[in-house]
Amino acid sequence: MDFELMISSFPKLLNAAMITLKLLSISLIIGLFIGLLFAILRLNKNVFVNKFAYGYSYLFRGTPLLVQIFIIYFGLGQIEYLRSTFLWVVLKEPYWCAIIAFALNTGAYTSEILRSAFQTIKPGIIEAGKSLGVSSKIIFYKIQIPIAIRQSLPAYGNEIILMMKGTSLASTVTLMDLTGVAKYIISTTFRPVEVFIVAGGIYLFMTFVIHNLIKFLEKKYSFNS
Amino acid sequence: MELLAFGDTGWGDELFYATLMTIAVAITAMIIGFFFAIIFTPLKLSKNKFLNLIANSYTTVIRGVPELLVIYLFFFGGSAAIMFVASIFGYGEYIEINAFMTGAFSIGIISGAYSTEVFRGAIQSIDKGQFEAANVLGLSKFGKFFKIILPQTLRLALPNLSNVWQITLKDTSLISVTGLVEIMRQSYVAAGSTRDPLFFYSFAAVLYLLLTFLSMKLINRLEAKYSRGY
Numbered sequence: 001m002d003f004e005l006m007i008s009s010f011p012k013l014l015n016a017a018m019i020t021l022k023l024l025s026i027s028l029i030i031g032l033f034i035g036l037l038f039a040i041l042r043l044n045k046n047v048f049v050n051k052f053a054y055g056y057s058y059l060f061r062g063t064p065l066l067v068q069i070f071i072i073y074f075g076l077g078q079i080e081y082l083r084s085t086f087l088w089v090v091l092k093e094p095y096w097c098a099i100i101a102f103a104l105n106t107g108a109y110t111s112e113i114l115r116s117a118f119q120t121i122k123p124g125i126i127e128a129g130k131s132l133g134v135s136s137k138i139i140f141y142k143i144q145i146p147i148a149i150r151q152s153l154p155a156y157g158n159e160i161i162l163m164m165k166g167t168s169l170a171s172t173v174t175l176m177d178l179t180g181v182a183k184y185i186i187s188t189t190f191r192p193v194e195v196f197i198v199a200g201g202i203y204l205f206m207t208f209v210i211h212n213l214i215k216f217l218e219k220k221y222s223f224n225s
Numbered sequence: 226m227e228l229l230a231f232g233d234t235g236w237g238d239e240l241f242y243a244t245l246m247t248i249a250v251a252i253t254a255m256i257i258g259f260f261f262a263i264i265f266t267p268l269k270l271s272k273n274k275f276l277n278l279i280a281n282s283y284t285t286v287i288r289g290v291p292e293l294l295v296i297y298l299f300f301f302g303g304s305a306a307i308m309f310v311a312s313i314f315g316y317g318e319y320i321e322i323n324a325f326m327t328g329a330f331s332i333g334i335i336s337g338a339y340s341t342e343v344f345r346g347a348i349q350s351i352d353k354g355q356f357e358a359a360n361v362l363g364l365s366k367f368g369k370f371f372k373i374i375l376p377q378t379l380r381l382a383l384p385n386l387s388n389v390w391q392i393t394l395k396d397t398s399l400i401s402v403t404g405l406v407e408i409m410r411q412s413y414v415a416a417g418s419t420r421d422p423l424f425f426y427s428f429a430a431v432l433y434l435l436l437t438f439l440s441m442k443l444i445n446r447l448e449a450k451y452s453r454g455y
Binding site: 058059062063064065066067068070071074075076078079161164165166167168169171172179182183186187190192193196199200203204207208 | 285286288289290291292293294297298300301302305395396398399401402409412413416420421422423426427429430433434437438
């Protein structure tokens with residue numbers, strides 16, 4: 001065990017963890033909006049809209065995240081037309097390509113989580129709202145959404161942790177996130193075990209914090225309190 | 226389309242063999258994962274606190290750390306570890322383990338952690354009365370496990386195991402970083418030499434979709450088989 005290396009690489013890895021957290025939080029925020037949008041589209045009665053939303057989630061859940069990043073980072077740059085639009089400003093940056101891929105990916109999983117949460121709301125609750133003369137808009141915002149959030153919290157917590165692990169793929173498109181820096185240190189020092197312990201420890205700590213945060217929210221939004 | 230031609234002119238045959246490689250790695254990893262699950266599930270269910278701790282640290286660490294980091298650990302550390310063991314026996318030469326074994330083993334360890342959780346959940350959700358009934362009938366420990374508990378565990382575990390399979394199948398794309406020629410690696414090579422990444426990565430996505438779709442169909446059949454009588 002090379003403890004000196006572990007201590008000297010800790011600050012570097014901690015710095016890189018900040019990039020991981022940044023990637024994670026931005027993609028989660030965008031992904032949540034995408035997820036909500038597609039969950040609502042999935043519940044739409046129009047077959048075409050419904051199928052479109054299903055196709056989106058099937059496509060992104062059925063293929064590896066790595067393929068999605070590569071298509072966006074290496075593939076889209078190939079289209080001449082895109083290079084001339086303002087989109088190119090975003091698409092030439094590996095940072096934004098990674099975020100787009102992560103957001104679309106987590107959006108697909110989130111849409112499934114939210115859809116099943118909306119579907120498990122008992123019809124009686126909505127009917128109760130209607131019979132009290134509440135408008136359907138207010139029923140949606142004040143009744144359906146809060147219940148759906150509560151229902152989907154445990155599954156969404158898992159999704160956050162899966163996404164945090166997913167951000168490690170940013171290192172494949174030259175970003176120096178926690179995994180990227182860990183790989184760099186490993187390949188220069190040939191000390192995989194030490195670096196794995198430190199980097200893995202940081203990841204585990206983040207998992208631990210996210211896990212407890214979700215638990216806290218679950219308690220806060222539980223029906224009994 | 227000519228890019229996908231078989232033979233020297235296209236990448237069709239290369240991608241076909243790469244797909245077979247992906248399937249081979251995924252199946253090997255899943256089997257290695259089952260071995261890990263067979264070891265760690267009893268430890269998880271045991272009443273001994275120490276054994277619990279070992280099994281819990283395995284599943285927590287593997288499920289809390291990115292797959293890529295685990296792969297790097299084995300990719301860079303695997304041959305060093307084997308060389309260390311070999312040096313104890315007086316063998317000092319450089320040993321390189323092949324990319325297939327490194328890949329299958331690291332994905333297998335990851336898949337094993339998920340499988341362990343699935344089996345634990347399945348065994349725990351079997352009705353207590355089943356264990357008691359088996360005892361009352363005077364079945365041996367062996368008979369109790371294989372005739373009563375295991376068939377029911379399989380039925381309960383199958384839907385979740387199919388999720389583990391999907392995760393494992395998709396995780397195999399990550400071992401392209403070790404240079405093993407599976408779908409992702411082959412697409413990377415093809416994209417590089419033809420300068421057509423959009424086409425090849427999209428085709429890779431189609432291949433993965435096909436694999437997940439076909440395995441879904443197969444698993445649904447298995448599920449129907451194990452749910453007879455329900």
